[in-house]
Amino acid sequence: MANWAGLPQDVLELIARRLAIEDYLSFGRVCTSWRSAAAAAKEAYKAKSKAPWLMTHVGERKAEFFSPSGGRIFQLLASRVQTMSPSGWLLVSNGDRDSLFNPLSGIRIELPTLEKRRHKSGLTAELGLERLRWDSPGIKINKIALSSSPSLSRSYTVMSYSFSSGFAFHKSGEDAWTVVSRPTHLPRFHVHQLIYYNGLFVALDACNRIMTLNERKCRMQLRLVLREDLCGCPYLVECSSSLLVAWTTWNGESITNIRVSKVDLENRTHQEVKSLGNASLFLNAHSSSSFSVEFDAESCLPGIKPNHIYFMDLDDEKKSYNMDDGKVETFNYAISRDNYAVGWLQPDF
Structure with a gap:
């Protein structure tokens, strides 16, 4: 033997x-x-070179994760999944308490209630002054992003966005959220995407405006406005150390085309990308957890092709878009028809 x-x-x-x-x-x-x-x-x-899991719902509260590598299913404890982050962490709700949860390691970190928020602005923020205020109960977090994995670092920041109350961030070890103001003189619009990229929290709203967090001033800072002809549903994704925006456009029944642009935050510019090279994108419509996978010598990506974009269509069918020829094809993951596919998760430590 x-x-x-x-x-x-x-x-x-x-x-x-x-x-x-x-x-x-x-x-x-x-x-x-x-x-x-x-x-x-x-x-x-490299988690980025491994196959993502597909999160599905079975029943009202039960979430499952399907791994294509071995055809296995992992069940989540009885908590409601609010949203996902690109770093492999979920925001789960159990009653009136929200927690970060890593389905791979099983680590759960309880967050302060969003009703308890510190307010800093202008001179008070620069002087380190603050006031603590309790807001109306029932505020729901719709998007989250993490500066680093809580299981790998004791010092991390969670950025959140709520449709009803806007932006806020929470630093590990603190007992409350800090309110973040929107850019000066700009009206408030729905935020589509929120990610952490190259040391910055980056948000994209419904008016194609890209903003970053100025933590010292507790305010979002406008970086650039994307071209008006870039219409459709936008997704922010980090890919091969670059910040990309992907737009899906549809014909009323299904997604027919995807355009990708590379964003330069420093120079406030963006340009169209024709190829992803040895990478592919996974887009999640209902969270900020879109991400990329990369093909290399250590890849484990069964059934996944490079230079493709994977997404959920309007009818919830799982599909792929070929960047080479623009063809859209059905992408089959062997899950039960009784399961409702929610989105892709890139498991990480």
Whole structure:
């Protein structure tokens, strides 16, 4: 019988880095030498080169995650999923309390109620002054973004957007949210997307305005307004260290075309992108958790093709858009017809 436990450490690390993320976790539980190899490989492990999970709803409150790598289904505890973040964390609600939850690790972090918010503005923010106010109950968080994974860093910031109360952020260790004002002299519009990119929280609203958080002033800062002819439903995505905006356009029944632009926040410009190279995008319409996957020597992306965009169509069918020829095709994940597909999740630590 082969002595798998006695394989060289560098070979075990190479194997670990190529596994689907749930297999990577199982790999580290086999024996002492494999656990050591998994721990050593963790820093170099690329979640972006692994297949995403598909989140589905079964019934009113039950959420499940389907992994294409092994055809397995993971069930979520009985909490209502409010929204998802690109970093693999969910915002879940249990009664009147919201928590961050990582379905991969099982870590849950309770957040302060959004009704308890610190208000800073102008000179008071610069002087470090604040006032604490309790707002009306029942405020719902609709979008979230995280500066870093709470399981990897004790110092992180959660940015949120609520249709009813706007932007706010919460720093780890604090007991309340801090209110964020919208850009001066700009009317308020619905925010489509909120992500963390290159050290900045970035938001895109219904008027094609891209804003970033000025944390010192507790205010959103207008960076640029995208062209008026770029219509459709927009998605903010980080891909290959670039900030992209993808627009889906439809003919009344289904999505027929997707245009992609690369955004330069410093120079306040954007230009159309014709190819994603060795990457693909996954778009989520009802959250800010759109993300990219990258093809490399350690990829584990069964059924997924490079230079494609994966999305849920208007009829909730899972489809892909080929950036090479513009063709739209049905993308089949083997899930039950009784399950309602909600969106894609990129599991991460």
